[in-house]
Amino acid sequence: MASIPTSYLSMSEAELYQELGDALAGGHAAPTDTEEVERRGYEYFQGALPQIRAIVCGSQIIESFIKKDDVFAVAGTIAEILSGHFQLPRATATLAMLTARMGLRALCPAVNA
Numbered sequence: 001m002a003s004i005p006t007s008y009l010s011m012s013e014a015e016l017y018q019e020l021g022d023a024l025a026g027g028h029a030a031p032t033d034t035e036e037v038e039r040r041g042y043e044y045f046q047g048a049l050p051q052i053r054a055i056v057c058g059s060q061i062i063e064s065f066i067k068k069d070d071v072f073a074v075a076g077t078i079a080e081i082l083s084g085h086f087q088l089p090r091a092t093a094t095l096a097m098l099t100a101r102m103g104l105r106a107l108c109p110a111v112n113a
Helices: 006-010 013-025 034-057 071-082 089-102
Strands: none
Touching (some): 006 089, 013 089, 034 089
16 A cells, blocks of 8 residues: 655655655665755656556546545545556655645546536
8 A cells, every 4th residue: 555654745846856856766876966856856757747647537536536625635545546657655655745736637637527
């Protein structure tokens, strides 16, 4: 089961992109410049967004979450959906939180609201 650290709720987008950049380094030496780490996280998220959109918006359970205001619950559901597609749990959790913050209506405009 994919889980989202509760600390992600209070993190800014920049901090989430930094978290993603660190997660992508996979324990290897990551750049020490936080702006560079944030940029890598941002670029990865933007590059993965079409795949995330296809996976999440194609899920049958997503319609039941489209009207929920609980970002944490939505992020947890997105993490569950993505967990089989992205191999790094920490990156999956961060991708899920960034995606949930976008809002499902923005992510999946074709899904009936």
